[in-house]
Every structure is written in C-alpha cells, then in structure tokens.
Amino acid sequence: MTSTLPNDNIKNFDEQITNKLISEIIRDRIKSKGTRFSANDNIADFINPGELKVLEKEVASRIKDLLKSLIIDVDNDHNTQETAERVSKMYLNEVFKGRYHEQPKVTSFPNDKNLDEIYTVGPITVRSACSHHLVPILGECWIGIKPGSKVIGLSKFARVADWVFSRPHIQEEAVMILADEIEKLCEPKGLGIIVKAQHYCMKWRGVKEPNTSMINSVVRGDFRHDISLKQEFFELVKQQSSNNNY
Numbered sequence: 001m002t003s004t005l006p007n008d009n010i011k012n013f014d015e016q017i018t019n020k021l022i023s024e025i026i027r028d029r030i031k032s033k034g035t036r037f038s039a040n041d042n043i044a045d046f047i048n049p050g051e052l053k054v055l056e057k058e059v060a061s062r063i064k065d066l067l068k069s070l071i072i073d074v075d076n077d078h079n080t081q082e083t084a085e086r087v088s089k090m091y092l093n094e095v096f097k098g099r100y101h102e103q104p105k106v107t108s109f110p111n112d113k114n115l116d117e118i119y120t121v122g123p124i125t126v127r128s129a130c131s132h133h134l135v136p137i138l139g140e141c142w143i144g145i146k147p148g149s150k151v152i153g154l155s156k157f158a159r160v161a162d163w164v165f166s167r168p169h170i171q172e173e174a175v176m177i178l179a180d181e182i183e184k185l186c187e188p189k190g191l192g193i194i195v196k197a198q199h200y201c202m203k204w205r206g207v208k209e210p211n212t213s214m215i216n217s218v219v220r221g222d223f224r225h226d227i228s229l230k231q232e233f234f235e236l237v238k239q240q241s242s243n244n245n246y
C-alpha cells in the first residue's frame with residue numbers, strides 16, 4: 001500500500017506501477033490527507049504538473065462512453081466525433097477550472113493611507129453550473145468592501161469570482177466560498193457580496209421558468225453589525241445594477 005511507504009520517491013514510483021487511473025491516484029492522495037473533494041472544492045494542490053493532461057484523456061474516454069450509452073453513433077456522426085475531447089477540455093480548463101487550477105495570483109498591498117470608506121465593485125459576470133444537473137448558472141455579482149489592513153486591485157475581485165464560480169455549485173454556497181476567499185486575501189473590516197443569477201435547470205428543464213432569478217447575499221464584519229453601513233452597501237449596489245435580465 002502506498003500509504004505505508006515512508007519515502008515520497010518510493011511512493012511516486014509505487015503510484016506509477018499500480019496501473020491506476022490518474023483520477024484514482026489523485027483521489028487517493030486527497031483521501032490520505034482527509035481533505036474534502038466535493039464538486040465546489042478546489043483540488044489543484046493534489047494534481048502534479050503534467051497530470052491534468054492525462055486526466056483530460058481519461059475524462060474524454062468517459063464522456064465518449066456516456067455518448068455511446070446515449071446511443072449516439074460517435075463513430076459515424078461527424079458532428080460528435082470529437083465532442084468527448086472538447087467537453088473534457090471545457091470541463092477541466094474552462095467551466096470547472098476553479099476545481100483543477102490554482103487561484104489566480106493576487107497581490108495585496110498594505111493599506112498605508114488607512115482607507116476606511118466602503119466601496120463596491122460590480123456588476124461582475126459570474127458563470128457556474130448547478131451541482132445537481134450540471135447546466136449553467138449565469139449571473140452578476142457585487143462586492144462591497146470596508147478596507148482593513150490590506151487592499152487588492154479592483155480587477156482581482158473579478159478574477160477571484162471567476163475562479164470560485166467556475167465549479168459546479170449551488171448559489172448559496174458559491175457566495176460563502178467567494179466571501180471566504182476575499183476575506184483571506186484582503187482581511188477587510190467589512191465585506192458584503194450579492195449575487196443575482198439565472199439557473200438553467202429552471203429555464204431549460206423542470207418548471208421551465210425563463211425569467212426567474214435567484215438573489216442572495218452575505219454580509220460579514222462591520223457590514224453585519226452596522227445597519228447603516230449595510231444599507232449604504234445595498235444602496236451603492238442599486239446604483240451599479242445594470243438593466244439586463246440576469
């Protein structure tokens with residue numbers, strides 16, 4: 001068993017000769033650390049350089065099997081011949097990249113001028129997929145900050161939001177995870193996040209309601225304790241809201 005071997009090199013060698021699928025090797029690593037690997041967790045720390053390419057091939061072969069089980073003639077239907085490879089790349093490197101890729105680099109700076117006025121950033125476009133049906137969730141997000149000891153560039157909020165949302169999610173948890181990441185990056189005195197999104201599992205299937213959206217928010221720190229600050233946050237966001245249909 002790999003877990004009983006003390007030396008990392010031997011461990012890696014042992015992994016190579018087990019003929020395990022790369023997904024099994026990565027999963028075993030995660031389990032040996034007792035780490036959670038739910039759909040909306042990032043597992044980049046457990047993927048070694050070069051392994052994502054191998055995983056891409058494994059996922060493609062599984063998707064090809066899925067298409068075959070759906071009785072689609074992948075051998076002769078020219079439209080679906082490379083669909084499995086395309087979908088695999090899309091999952092691992094685009095729509096679910098927030099699971100397999102590391103967080104974009106965000107540099108924080110000391111808040112030298114002791115800025116303490118709140119500001120909001122938005123709307124930031126967010127794209128996700130529901131964990132239940134793997135169909136899109138598309139929407140907008142607003143982030144409000146009362147600065148603490150550190151500040152980060154405005155564009156970084158959009159990058160981190162994109163990274164967090166690019167995983168299968170339920171909206172309520174996505175907002176909490178984004179709040180956790182922003183707190184880690186800039187340790188604000190107050191933080192507020194609002195997400196308004198449309199869920200294609202309601203638009204495209206199920207009840208087929210085309211215009212229903214879900215709005216949820218999280219407020220932390222001073223935004224939670226100070227009612228007037230919270231109101232100021234919601235007021236600023238109202239001014240930033242666009243008039244599209246999200």
Ligand SMILES: [Zn+2]
Nearest residue numbers: 130132133201
């Ligand atoms: Zn769904």
